[in-house]
Amino acid sequence: MATEGHSDYESILCVKPEVNVYRIPPRASNRAIRAADWKLDSPDWTGRMRVTARGNVAYVKLEDKISGELFAQAPVEEYPGIAVETVSDSSRYFVLRIQDDSGRSAFIGIGFADRSDAFDFNVALQDHFKWVKQESELIKQAQAPDSTPKLDLGFKEGQTITLNIGQSKKKDRSRPQSSGGFGLLPPPPSGKLAPPPSSRTTNHNTQPSAGASDTGFLLDLDTSNSNSEAPFNTTTTTTASSDLWGDFDSSK
Template identity: 90%
Template sequence: MATEGQFEYESVLCVKPEINVYRIPPRASNRAIRAADWKLDAPDWTGRMRVTARGKVAYVKLEDKISGELFAQAPVEEYPGIAVETVGDSSRYFVLRIQDDNGHSAFIGIGFADRGDAFDFNVALQDHFKWVKQEDEFTKQAQAPDSTPKLDLGFKEGQTITLKIGQTKKKERSRPQSSGGLGLLPPPPGGKLAPPPSSRSTNHTTQPSAGGSDTGCLLDLDSSNSNSVAPTNSTTTANTDLWGDFDSVSPK
C-alpha cells in the first residue's frame, strides 16, 4: 500500500455496461434484505458500473453511459462487508453504501439484468481482497524477526581441523595355504606339476653323507617300497649296462 504523498495507480477490475439503481427503505431490523421490497420494475437511475482498485481499496463507481460522468461511488475496504451486501432473495441484487467527498453516506440498491454480470461483479471483488490478504501476509513475514536459531560454523580459538587426502588402506591379500597348514607355492602356469623323483633314482643321484644317517633313511625308503616294486637280483645288476642283455642274446 502506498503511503501518503506517493502516487497510486488505479486499475480497472470490472466494467458492466448496464446497472439499475433503486432507492431502498430504511432497514427496520436485522433480518435479511429482500429485493422484492424494492420497486424493481421502476429503477430510479440507470447507467454503467466500473469497479476499480487503488492500493488495497476497491471502488464501485456508477457512471453515465454516454458522458462517463460520475453519479456515485462506494469505497470498499473489505468484502463481504458493510460497503457491499447481498440480498436474501436474489443473486442479481446488492445493497451498496455510497459516499461523497464530504464523507456523507447513503444506502442504495443496485441490480443487474443478467446473472452473469452479477457473478462477474462478485468475483472481481473476491479476487481483489484475496490479493490484499496475501500482501498483508507477505508484509508480516518480512517485518517479523527471524526467530530460527542460526548455526555458528566459525572456528573457535585453538580449534583445528585435520584433512586426510589420498591416504587409503590397502587390503592385504591372504596367501593360499594347503590343507596341512603349510605355506606352499601356487602351481605353475598350465596346471601341470613335475612328477616326484622315484626312490631308486634318488639312491643313484644322492650322495651319502659322511655320517651315514642319510643313507639309512634312503634304505628305509627302499624297504618300504618293496611290496610295490619288483626285487632285483643284486645291486650289481643295477650298475651293469642295460644293453648287455640284448648283446648276450644270440640270433636264432
C-alpha cells in the first residue's frame, strides 16, 4: 500500500482482463442512473482495466489488451464519490468520470461480464480508502498534543518516608500494668474477695486486736471451738437429716 511519503510509488490494487465501455446519455439530476438505458449489447470499447494507487489517490485505468496503451483514466479521491458511481439496476455496471491531461472530464459507463469481477473492483476501492482513513486518523493522533494530566509520583527535595514495621504488634501483645508495676490479677471466682495478706500471717493463738477485721475474729472462734463442739454438731446434723426425710416421706 502506498503512503503519502512515497507519492511517486504506484501500487496495483486490482487488474481485470476485460471491461466494456459505453457512451451514456446526458444525466438527469432528478433521476437515478440505470444501465438499461445504455446499449449493453454493443459496447463502444473493450479492453483491460487496471486499478492503481499513488499516495491517497486511486486511478482506474483503461488500457488496450495487447499493447497496454492508455485509453482513459479516472482519478478517484474518495469512494463512493462522483468519480465512481454505481447504477440503480445492476451491480455489474458503474459510471466513471474520466479526465485527460488538460483537466477535461467526461462520464462513461463501464461494465463487467462476470459479477465477481465487479465485486473485486468494488472491494479494491473500498479497502484503499479504508486504509486512507486509518492513516489520516493516526496522523491526527500523532500531531495532537497530549492533554492528559500526568501524576508526579517522585519524591520532592528533602522529602522522606518513615516505616514502622512490627512495633504495633508488640505493643498489642503486652499485658497492661497497674500503677504499682504489678500485673492485674483476675477477679476471684463467685465474686468472693480473698482475705487480706495480714490475716494469712496472723498466729491463731493471739487474741485479735480492737482494729482487726470480722473475718479474722470468726476464724479464731472456729479454731478454738473445733474440738469441744464437734460431737454436738454431728448429732444435730444427723437428727436434722432424719427429720427432713421423715417430712418428705409423710408428704407422700
